[in-house]
Amino acid sequence: FSKAYGMAGNRCGYVIGPAEAVTELRKIGMHSFYSTPTASQIAALRVLDGPGDAWVAHARGIYKTVGDRVAARLGLEGPAGSTFLFFDVAEHLDETGLGGFLERCVDRGLFLAPGPSFGPYPTHVRLCFTAAPPDVVERGVEALAELLGR
Incomplete structure (x- = not known):
């Protein structure tokens, strides 16, 4: 989102890949951050709706x-x-x-x-x-x- 939609600093994104890789990334993610701020999640959903x-x-x-x-x-x-x-x-x-x-x-x-x-x-x-x-x-x-x- 930071590059595609000018949302640098929102710290929101997603991963698409092989199931095994995503499973391993989830393990790392659980120890790297607590959660993406709610406002960032709402903003990300909003831009994906078309605007x-x-x-x-x-x-x-x-x-x-x-x-x-x-x-x-x-x-x-x-x-x-x-x-x-x-x-x-x-x-x-x-x-x-x-x-x-x-x-x-x-x-x-x-x-x-x-x-x-x-x-x-x-x-x-x-x-x-x-x-x-x-x-x-x-x-x-x-x-x-x-x-x-x-």
Whole structure:
């Protein structure tokens, strides 16, 4: 639900698979979380009743436009279906490393995810271009472009 219907943070989903695998996943799940919040379950049921498809159709075009504009402004390849850009900032790091770069971003009101959170990417950052309204994202990208000298 987080990606398909923009419900990140609701912590609600489902699994479809072979019966044996689902049985094992249930065992793990019983020790991993207590339960999905009721409000999240109700929201998930609601989007599955049809309104979610209309939202997806509406959001898809907006996200495509914003993602392409953000990528172009930063001189990056456009996203291929995701709501993130993941890119290397190695040439913009100083002795403070990625942490220092991210602090400089925060000083400008930008919150990027550090690449190491997603694997062996010590000089990368992830930018979510759907976390705020398009005009806010574009203002933030202008600040980032300035920081990157672009």
